[in-house]
Amino acid sequence: MKLLDISEISKQTGVAASAIRHYEEKGLITSLGRRGLKRLFSADVLDQLALITLGKTAGFALDDIAKMFGPDGRPALSRPNLHLKADELDRQIERLSVLRDMIRHVAECKAPSHMECPKFQQLIRISNRRKRGRVEKKRVPERSKP
Structure with a gap:
């Protein structure tokens, strides 16, 4: 060998x-x-x-x-886990496709300014919601006082 x-x-x-x-x-x-x-x-x-x-x-x-390797070091893939990851990737692809389409629209929008473009406003709202969601998930709940 x-x-x-x-x-x-x-x-x-x-x-x-x-x-x-x-x-x-x-x-x-x-x-x-x-x-x-x-x-x-x-x-x-x-x-x-x-x-x-x-x-x-x-x-x-x-x-x-x-966990994808068996004790002998050879692949031991979990089909259910692979299906879950493929589903997760599908959702990510869908979100990114929507984002790409919105960005393309904003790039070509005929509105006098981006702030007057309804799709740009929607993009801003989505971004703000995602930021707030991440901040809320990171917050540690306050301890109740005895």
């Missing part, structure tokens, strides 16, 4: 060596030893890093990605 050092893996995958070390610390991948100061990995790590990259691109957290 051919072992690859961390710099070879980084060159082949485009994943920074620091990220590879981080993934190892998180338990997503496992090194098999060292050559001098460099970590050594089996060639299987290339597929594991491809899955990690794909998962990150899809918006999975590293903890969720870690």
Whole structure:
């Protein structure tokens, strides 16, 4: 079995060596030893890093990605979780499509100023509602005094 050092893996995958070390610390991948100061990995790590990259691109957290590997390091994907993520991506695509269309309209709007454009006003209201929603979620409830 051919072992690859961390710099070879980084060159082949485009994943920074620091990220590879981080993934190892998180338990997503496992090194098999060292050559001098460099970590050594089996060639299987290339597929594991491809899955990690794909998962990150899809918006999975590293903890969720870690659950996508079986004890042997091979992919063990949960179909129900993949369906949930696909549904989440569909909702995100729909929101972004609406936003894109509104921005295009505002860019081409014939109103004398953007503030006179009804779609721009709608875009502003949506943005304000989202900001307020995030602020309210971050607020910590006050403790009641004894």
